[in-house]
Amino acid sequence: MDLRPTVSVVRCEGVDDLEKVKDAVLGSLDLIGGLKTILRRGDQVLIKLNLLAPRSYKSGATTNPHIVAALIDLSRQLGAKRIIIGEGAAVGHDTEKAFDECGFRVLATDKQVELVDFKKSEFVPMSISNGRVLRRIRVPKELVDSDVIINVPVMKTHDVFPATLGLKNMKGIIPERDKKRFHSWGLSQCIVDLNKVALPQVTVIDGTIAMEGMGPAHGTPVNLGILISSIDTVAADTVASLVMGIDPESIEYLRLASEQGLGCGIISEIEVRGLQVEEVKRKFSRLVLESGEFLKHGIRIMEEGACSGCRNTLSAVFSKLVSGDQIQLIGDTTFVLGQDAELLADFEGRLVKFGSCAKLICPGKGKYIPGCPPHPEDVMECVL
Ligand code: SF4
Structure with a gap:
């Protein structure tokens, strides 16, 4: 039996078409065993968005709401008792405004799920016994109380790292003050330590409209039309970075996460299902200030x-x-x-x-x- 971590790569045609996106999400999850392998009847599900600022998903900066709609429907079909969609926008940005402008307020109302601005959450201290920089971190109560975390980052270039993907997206859950402190404490290791207590059960990387150049907020949209999913976020990030033409080893938080056992960052040890990297690869350009x-x-x-x-x-x-x-x-x-x-x-x-x-x-x-x-x-x- 093949015990390698699996990552699916599927096409998502018609990124504005709810039914087509739903089919792609289903196909993507089926290739890794289906959501049923991690979600039990009665579970509380938290869907972690990527909404750093009030910018439409068409800009490539934020999560495509159709993907989230599909994940809500799937979770409900499997008997989830409480479904929360949440995010804490980047420092200086208003999450509530992002919910409004990115279509998540309407989605939450339509689907009757809870919409949570993590900036307003009750925070619970969590100790990180194996943290290298962080020994404890405050995380939202909604996350602690959830049985399943579904992480939906957008595939983007970043100004500190070559790319921001699944592991990095979890930084959105923490208090704004800690987000700032992460930079002075060592951003890569802090991201890894945070994921030691907040690692998602499944990551669905939104490559419907990705972003290159001045990511993560002001870059150029890339109409890539793909989804990358895995229960191993490190493996999903590894495959996604290769699709972007970026060496996974050059993304420090990803390399550290793999070395510290959060998942598999070695491509030869990952089983890629569906499309292969070479079939969808597209070199992403990065902003280089010292041009x-x-x-x-x-x-x-x-x-x-x-x-x-x-x-x-x-x-x-x-x-x-x-x-x-x-x-x-x-x-x-x-x-x-x-x-x-x-x-x-x-x-x-x-x-x-x-x-x-x-x-x-x-x-x-x-x-x-x-x-x-x-x-x-x-x-x-x-x-x-
Ligand atoms: S580089 Fe330092 S000073 Fe500049 S925005 Fe980031 S944390 Fe603030």
């Missing part, structure tokens, strides 16, 4: 460990300056941002310390723009 476009103007960017907040703010400001033909006005400047950025103490030259993570770099040198992330107007004022 020739900026270097030719003397702008150097050191961004190790920076998260979407600072990277997106800086790239938005630069885009504005490029389109206004003002980028050359900045002149020779080094920008440092992110928790892991380093600069030699004897650094000479014009320096901008961008965001609170970079505050302590080269004390006494350069200009510091406070904020987490800094406000674009403050950046404009500082650089021009």
